[in-house]
Structure formats: structure tokens, C-alpha cells
Amino acid sequence: MTAGPLPLARRADSLVGSVIDSSTALLASKTHDIVRFAMGSPAPEAIPTKILAHVGVEAIGEAAPDAFDYAATEGDPAMRQALLHALEGTSDATTPERLTITSGGMQGLDLAYKIFLDPGDLVAVESPTYTNGTATALSYQAELLEVPVDDDGMDIDALREAVQRAGRAPKIIYTIPTFQNPSGVTMSLPRRRDLLGLAREWGSVLIDDDPYGMLRFAGDDIPTLHELADGDPLVYSVRTFSKIVAPGLRVGWVDADPSLQRLLIAAKQAMDTCTNLPAQRLLAAFLREGYLDDHLLTQREQYRLRKEAMQAALTEHFDGLAHWTDPQGGFFLWVTFERAVDTQALFEIALDEGVAYIPGNAFSPEGRFPNALRLCFASSTPERIREGVARLRRAVDVLEGA
Amino acid sequence: MTAGPLPLARRADSLVGSVIDSSTALLASKTHDIVRFAMGSPAPEAIPTKILAHVGVEAIGEAAPDAFDYAATEGDPAMRQALLHALEGTSDATTPERLTITSGGMQGLDLAYKIFLDPGDLVAVESPTYTNGTATALSYQAELLEVPVDDDGMDIDALREAVQRAGRAPKIIYTIPTFQNPSGVTMSLPRRRDLLGLAREWGSVLIDDDPYGMLRFAGDDIPTLHELADGDPLVYSVRTFSKIVAPGLRVGWVDADPSLQRLLIAAKQAMDTCTNLPAQRLLAAFLREGYLDDHLLTQREQYRLRKEAMQAALTEHFDGLAHWTDPQGGFFLWVTFERAVDTQALFEIALDEGVAYIPGNAFSPEGRFPNALRLCFASSTPERIREGVARLRRAVDVLEGA
Numbered sequence: 001m002t003a004g005p006l007p008l009a010r011r012a013d014s015l016v017g018s019v020i021d022s023s024t025a026l027l028a029s030k031t032h033d034i035v036r037f038a039m040g041s042p043a044p045e046a047i048p049t050k051i052l053a054h055v056g057v058e059a060i061g062e063a064a065p066d067a068f069d070y071a072a073t074e075g076d077p078a079m080r081q082a083l084l085h086a087l088e089g090t091s092d093a094t095t096p097e098r099l100t101i102t103s104g105g106m107q108g109l110d111l112a113y114k115i116f117l118d119p120g121d122l123v124a125v126e127s128p129t130y131t132n133g134t135a136t137a138l139s140y141q142a143e144l145l146e147v148p149v150d151d152d153g154m155d156i157d158a159l160r161e162a163v164q165r166a167g168r169a170p171k172i173i174y175t176i177p178t179f180q181n182p183s184g185v186t187m188s189l190p191r192r193r194d195l196l197g198l199a200r201e202w203g204s205v206l207i208d209d210d211p212y213g214m215l216r217f218a219g220d221d222i223p224t225l226h227e228l229a230d231g232d233p234l235v236y237s238v239r240t241f242s243k244i245v246a247p248g249l250r251v252g253w254v255d256a257d258p259s260l261q262r263l264l265i266a267a268k269q270a271m272d273t274c275t276n277l278p279a280q281r282l283l284a285a286f287l288r289e290g291y292l293d294d295h296l297l298t299q300r301e302q303y304r305l306r307k308e309a310m311q312a313a314l315t316e317h318f319d320g321l322a323h324w325t326d327p328q329g330g331f332f333l334w335v336t337f338e339r340a341v342d343t344q345a346l347f348e349i350a351l352d353e354g355v356a357y358i359p360g361n362a363f364s365p366e367g368r369f370p371n372a373l374r375l376c377f378a379s380s381t382p383e384r385i386r387e388g389v390a391r392l393r394r395a396v397d398v399l400e401g402a
Numbered sequence: 403m404t405a406g407p408l409p410l411a412r413r414a415d416s417l418v419g420s421v422i423d424s425s426t427a428l429l430a431s432k433t434h435d436i437v438r439f440a441m442g443s444p445a446p447e448a449i450p451t452k453i454l455a456h457v458g459v460e461a462i463g464e465a466a467p468d469a470f471d472y473a474a475t476e477g478d479p480a481m482r483q484a485l486l487h488a489l490e491g492t493s494d495a496t497t498p499e500r501l502t503i504t505s506g507g508m509q510g511l512d513l514a515y516k517i518f519l520d521p522g523d524l525v526a527v528e529s530p531t532y533t534n535g536t537a538t539a540l541s542y543q544a545e546l547l548e549v550p551v552d553d554d555g556m557d558i559d560a561l562r563e564a565v566q567r568a569g570r571a572p573k574i575i576y577t578i579p580t581f582q583n584p585s586g587v588t589m590s591l592p593r594r595r596d597l598l599g600l601a602r603e604w605g606s607v608l609i610d611d612d613p614y615g616m617l618r619f620a621g622d623d624i625p626t627l628h629e630l631a632d633g634d635p636l637v638y639s640v641r642t643f644s645k646i647v648a649p650g651l652r653v654g655w656v657d658a659d660p661s662l663q664r665l666l667i668a669a670k671q672a673m674d675t676c677t678n679l680p681a682q683r684l685l686a687a688f689l690r691e692g693y694l695d696d697h698l699l700t701q702r703e704q705y706r707l708r709k710e711a712m713q714a715a716l717t718e719h720f721d722g723l724a725h726w727t728d729p730q731g732g733f734f735l736w737v738t739f740e741r742a743v744d745t746q747a748l749f750e751i752a753l754d755e756g757v758a759y760i761p762g763n764a765f766s767p768e769g770r771f772p773n774a775l776r777l778c779f780a781s782s783t784p785e786r787i788r789e790g791v792a793r794l795r796r797a798v799d800v801l802e803g804a
Binding site: 006007008009010011012015016039041042044047049052053056057060065066067068069070071103104106107110114115116117118119132135136138139171203204205233234242246247248249250257259260262263266267269270271272273274275276277278279 | 408409410411412413414417418441443444446449451454455458459462467468469470471472473505506508509512516517518519520521534537538540541573605606607635636644648649650651652659661662664665668669671672673674675676677678679680681684
């Protein structure tokens with residue numbers, strides 16, 4: 001990292017390169033006729049733009065003269081109330097003293113590392129893992145411990161062995177237990193219980209990052225780590241509206257032990273004062289007027305069709321050449337080539353062929369998974385998905401000189 | 403700091419207590435018939451709610467189907483373009499490669515400390531200073547050096563002496579040069595030049611935090627540190643729409659050396675991914691349609707009348723008992739009692755009398771200024787200001803048993 005004569009912090013080195021440059025990815029994905037398998041965003045048509053605009057006019061118009069003022073740091077009362085009500089009876093049901101509204105899920109992670117992590121502390125993460133979440137840990141100078149993921153989620157035996165080898169307990173265990181980013185797999189119920197047990201044994205904070213849990217389109221619900229924890233203060237849950245309603249609003253929430261709330265409010269004030277108030281008012285109205293349930297019903301069905309289209313296309317074009325995960329919800333599917341295919345080198349060729357994805361090694365701080373890649377099936381129609389997968393196959397052929 | 407059995411980071415101790423609890427202050431200030439001198443927010447009637455709602459409907463409605471999607475991390479192109487255009491010809495004029503859109507000015511500070519500060523580094527701050535800005539520094543484990551402020555802003559001789567005593571150069575010098583928070587004073591042009599000279603001599607990053615500069619209602623403009631720096635990479639400028647348009651939108655910007663842009667984007671991605679997109683679209687339309695200039699003209703005139711009303715009321719009720727600063731713009735006026743008046747003890751009595759302010763020691767990490775207080779004249783009408791100052795005087799009389 002060079003910046004002329006500037007005295008950068010030690011952590012600066014780990015920042016650049018540790019995130020996926022979504023500004024570039026975004027621009028690439030907006031170029032005409034690139035099939036968007038890269039970014040983890042909902043499809044344009046999956047964002048209820050018309051409803052949000054309509055609800056927004058009511059929520060932030062003349063009827064609410066304070067809609068553009070500072071919000072309370074812990075969240076606007078209307079937003080908090082609507083959210084608590086919407087979560088009643090779900091696996092994420094919670095109470096006011098556990099709830100802090102955040103500027104998206106990412107800020108929930110930023111807050112966790114801010115309040116728990118000292119430089120050099122160990123953070124156990126899934127391998128592959130959500131890169132920008134890891135980047136947040138690195139921005140607080142975490143040392144990362146990568147723990148393999150299989151079809152049942154994080155491998156708990158491997159976690160125990162890795163910690164034994166490291167010779168010290170992780171300060172934080174970071175997991176995306178449901179429809180994991182990037183693999184799409186879900187942690188089984190026995191593993192969730194085992195993971196909670198280990199966190200308790202070690203006194204580790206368990207970050208339960210679950211942005212996709214409400215987007216299940218197959219299989220049976222599994223209780224969230226939040227529910228299984230039953231108030232254990234070690235479990236810190238991060239949630240967001242980005243994947244289930246709209247990412248551009250930047251509204252999420254943290255569900256954490258009541259003893260942390262003052263600290264979270266103080267830390268958030270030192271980050272961004274408060275979360276955008278019109279966005280909170282808009283979401284509160286969206287929840288209050290009952291749009292969420294219908295919206296989720298539609299989305300689950302759409303995402304199921306898209307995942308099935310992607311799997312069918314993969315079977316058509318990649319049978320024998322690669323294998324892939326079978327997510328029961330969420331946005332992502334993880335493809336691993338049977339032979340050495342450099343998915344970083346493939347990336348530029350794929351863009352030329354008109355398809356964008358994210359190379360596997362971007363999801364591992366150690367650069368594992370050079371022959372894997374992440375596909376987002378949520379952003380494209382089934383027809384575009386079929387086209388995109390065909391293009392991806394052509395890119396592989398070009399790479400291999402076929 | 404206790405949080406049950408939770409393993410908190412070392413920095414957690416410095417977080418709680420280092421910020422002014424605005425959630426409480428906000429609630430207090432919203433209680434019926436409390437005159438709001440506490441929070442540094444624009445008056446409800448100073449926020450162009452109707453225009454924003456009107457512009458917002460166009461900017462985020464059906465005409466812009468991607469208005470609720472992720473934004474580019476460096477800022478939405480529409481927002482960036484409108485801002486660059488609006489700044490042309492001003493003391494804050496800048497270029498695309500220097501510009502990063504942030505979630506309010508506070509995130510601009512968070513980014514600065516994230517990329518420059520290592521634990522234990524020295525940060526020179528004004529005394530009194532903006533508490534939440536200091537809190538951000540403390541959240542990165544800064545060591546603070548308080549440098550006195552007089553009617554010409556930060557005392558540069560005192561800065562030089564303090565650094566000499568400390569025996570090491572500050573990594574960062576943090577200043578609010580114009581209509582400073584909390585004192586309302588403005589750094590003179592010679593001092594701005596001297597400060598730049600010292601930053602260059604020491605290789606210190608100079609954080610030029612200027613939220614109020616566009617709200618001058620008296621005296622002549624002084625070039626910003628950004629303009630005086632003429633591209634010196636050591637100057638890092640933080641700006642926000644919170645005070646000039648609306649705080650609830652949480653949109654600001656950082657103007658920094660082009661060599662920092664990639665790092666800033668990476669750091670911001672690890673904080674909140676991107677800034678709320680509808681808010682950016684709304685502000686872009688507000689700027690593009692030329693509302694800002696008229697709005698600022700109105701606001702400057704209103705704030706002038708309010709400051710004059712506050713000074714007149716202070717002269718009526720506090721002549722001989724206290725002295726106060728004479729700001730030429732911005733939101734705040736700083737009152738220092740001539741004799742020992744414990745403004746912390748006064749606070750509760752003042753709330754009972756129906757007036758809220760912030761005690762002086764809240765603006766000093768070392769707890770200086772026990773007999774001073776900050777008054778925000780921006781949030782109340784002249785009539786309410788007269789009433790609030792009268793109530794403040796009654797509170798002093800009650801405290802002193804008169």
C-alpha cells in the first residue's frame with residue numbers, strides 16, 4: 001500500500017485486497033449484456049421499488065415533519081416497534097433491550113469487532129467465507145482461522161482441531177449458518193448445538209450472521225442460533241433487510257445481550273451517529289402495512305425457480321467437469337471444478353463472453369479455492385441464467401484452448 | 403464497563419462515557435416545552451422537508467427502478483456529479499478522484515482514524531472539541547492531546563508547546579476550523595497557514611472537519627484548509643449535508659488525496675458497504691434542481707437572527723455573570739461563567755426549568771470547562787430562545803439558592 005508521504009495505519013495493508021471491489025464489480029455487472037452472477041444483490045425486479053416509493057411518500061411526506069432529522073441512535077421508535085412486531089413468533093423474535101438498528105448488516109459486524117476484538121485476537125471463520133465480513137475483522141487486526149465447510153455447514157470437528165493447533169481459543173467465531181455466503185449450505189441442527197457448546201466451553205463470542213434465513217424455498221426450517229442460544233450473552237446476531245427487501249436502504253439490526261446495548265449505542269455514535277431516518281420510516285411502514293409476508297412468499301418462489309434453472313443449466317454444461325452445492329434458500333451456489341481450472345484467470349475471459357461471477361479464492365483470506373467460484377442465482381431471470389451458464393462454459397473452453 | 407461474562411475489547415472502556423448520549427438528549431429535547439439548546443441539529447423548520455419529500459418522490463419513484471439497490475461504494479454517480487458541480491467555484495471545489503461519498507460526516511472521521519491511526523498514536527484536538535469526533539479517535543485507541551482554543555481558533559503556539567512536552571509528533575491533528583463545535587469560533591487565516599506549516603513539519607495528517615462553513619451569516623469568508631492545502635496529501639477534509647440540508651439523510655463526503663481513494667473504498671466496504679442510495683438520489687436531485695443556494699440564503703438569515711436573539715437574551719440575563727463567544731456562523735455559542743458554576747449540576751435543574759444544553763466538560767476528554775456550557779441557537783425560534791435563556795438564568799438562581 002503506497003499513498004505518497006502519508007503515514008498509514010498498520011491495518012491499512014490488510015484492507016485493500018481483502019474486500020471484493022464491488023464498485024468495479026457493480027460497474028462490470030451493469031455493462032450491457034453481462035449476465036450478473038457476481039454481486040449478491042436481489043434481482044432488480046425482486047426489490048419492491050414501487051411499493052417502497054409508494055409507502056415512502058406517505059412515510060416521509062408532510063405527515064411526518066421530522067422524517068429528515070437525526071434519529072435515535074438505537075433506531076427510530078417506529079422502526080423498532082414495527083420490527084419487534086414483525087419478528088414475533090419467528091425464530092428471531094426479540095425484545096427492545098436486545099435490539100439496535102444498524103446501517104445494514106455490515107455495520108452489525110463492524111460493531112461486533114469494535115466492541116469485542118483486540119488486535120491479534122483469533123477469529124474463527126468459515127472457509128470459504130463472506131469476504132467483506134472477514135475484511136471487517138482484518139480492519140481490527142484479527143488473526144483469522146479458516147475452518148472448512150461441508151454440506152452441513154462449518155465442520156465443528158475441524159474447528160476444534162484448528163483451535164487446538166492454534167493453541168488458544170478464538171475471541172470470536174463468525175458464522176453464516178443458513179444458506180451460507182458463498183457456499184449456499186446450511187448448518188445442521190446438531191452442528192448448531194455443538195457450535196454453541198464450543199463457544200460456551202471457550203468463552204468465545206458467536207457472531208450469528210443470517211441475512212438469508214427468511215429466504216428458504218426448500219426443506220424444513222432450522223432454529224436460528226439466536227433461538228437456540230436462548231439468551232446466552234455469547235451469541236450476537238446480525239440481521240439485515242438488504243437481501244429480503246432492498247439493499248440500498250442500508251437498514252439492519254443487531255440482537256445482542258442487553259448488557260451490550262449502551263456500548264453498542266456509544267460505538268455506533270462514533271461510526272455514523274444514527275441510521276438514515278427516512279429509510280427507517282419507510283421500512284417501518286412497509287412492515288406495518290403487512291407487505292413483508294407477501295413479498296417473501298413471492299421471492300422464495302422466484303428464487304427456487306432460479307436456483308433450479310441454474311442447476312439444470314449446470315448439469316447441461318458442466319456435468320463431469322464440476323460439482324456444485326444444492327442450497328435450500330438464499331442467493332448463492334458454489335461450483336468446484338473437478339480438475340484444475342484457474343477461476344481467477346477465467347474471470348476476464350468470462351467477462352468477455354458476457355458473464356460475471358466471483359472467483360473462489362476471493363472467499364478465503366489464505367487464497368484457497370482457486371478452482372471454485374460463486375454464482376448468484378438471485379439476480380437473473382431463469383432465461384438469463386441459462387444463457388449465463390452457457391457463456392461460462394464457453395469461457396472455460398476458451399481458457400482451456402478447446 | 404460490565405457486560406456479564408463477555409470478553410470485551412480494551413477499547414470498550416473508552417467508548418461509553420466518551421460520547422454525549424444523544425438518544426437521551428434527543429428524548430429530553432422532545433419532551434413538551436423544553437427549549438432545545440442541546441442537540442446540534444437544524445431547527446425542524448430549517449430542514450426543507452417538503453422540498454425533500456417532493457424531490458424524493460421524483461428521484462426514487464418509478465422513474466428510477468434501481469433506486470433501492472446497492473450503490474457504488476464511492477458514491478452514486480448522480481450524487482457525485484451533482485456534488486462536484488455544486489462545489490465548483492467554492493473553497494471546497496474538488497475532483498472525482500479526491501471524492502468519496504460517506505454516511506454523514508461522522509463516517510468521514512471513522513474512515514480517517516481507520517486508515518491512519520495505530521493504537522497509542524497521538525491525536526491533537528481542540529479544547530473544547532466535538533465530543534463524538536473524539537470518541538471516534540478513542541475507539542481506535544488514540545492518545546489525545548488537548549490544545550486550547552481562543553477567539554481565533556486553535557492556539558497554534560499552544561499546539562507547538564504541547565507537542566514539545568509530549569515529546570512526539572501527533573499522527574493526526576483534528577480541527578473544526580470554522581464556527582467550531584462547541585465554541586462557535588473561527589480559526590484566523592494566519593493560524594490556518596501556521597497549522598498547515600506545522601502539519602508539514604511533523605508529517606501529521608490534518609483532519610479538516612468543516613460541517614458549518616456554508617452557514618456564515620456575518621464577517622468575510624476565509625479559505626478552507628482544503629483550499630489552502632492546494633492538494634497537499636496531508637489534508638483530509640470531512641464534509642456533510644447534515645447541518646446545511648438534513649441530518650437524517652446521513653450523507654456527507656470526504657475530500658482526500660487520490661492515492662487514498664482505493665483504501666477509503668475498501669475501508670468503507672468493511673463498515674457499511676455503501677451509503678443509502680435513495681438518500682443520495684434525493685440529495686442529487688436537490689442539488690441539480692438548484693435548491694441548495696436558496697436554502698442556504700434563508701438559513702443564514704434565520705441563524706443570524708437567532709444568534710442575535712440569543713446574545714441579546716444573554717446580555718439581559720447573564721451580564722456580569724458570564725461571557726460568551728460571538729460566532730459569525732454555524733450553530734453554537736459557548737458560555738463561560740465568571741464564577742464557579744457547576745454546569746453539570748445545573749443540567750438537571752435546567753431541565754426542570756424547561757431548557758436543555760450540554761455541559762462544558764462533555765467537550766473535553768480531560769473534563770475541563772466545568773463552568774461552561776454549549777448553547778445551540780439554530781434549533782429554536784428567537785422567541786423560544788429568549789424564553790430558554792430566561793429559564794437558564796432561573797436555573798442558575800435555583801442552583802445558587804438565590
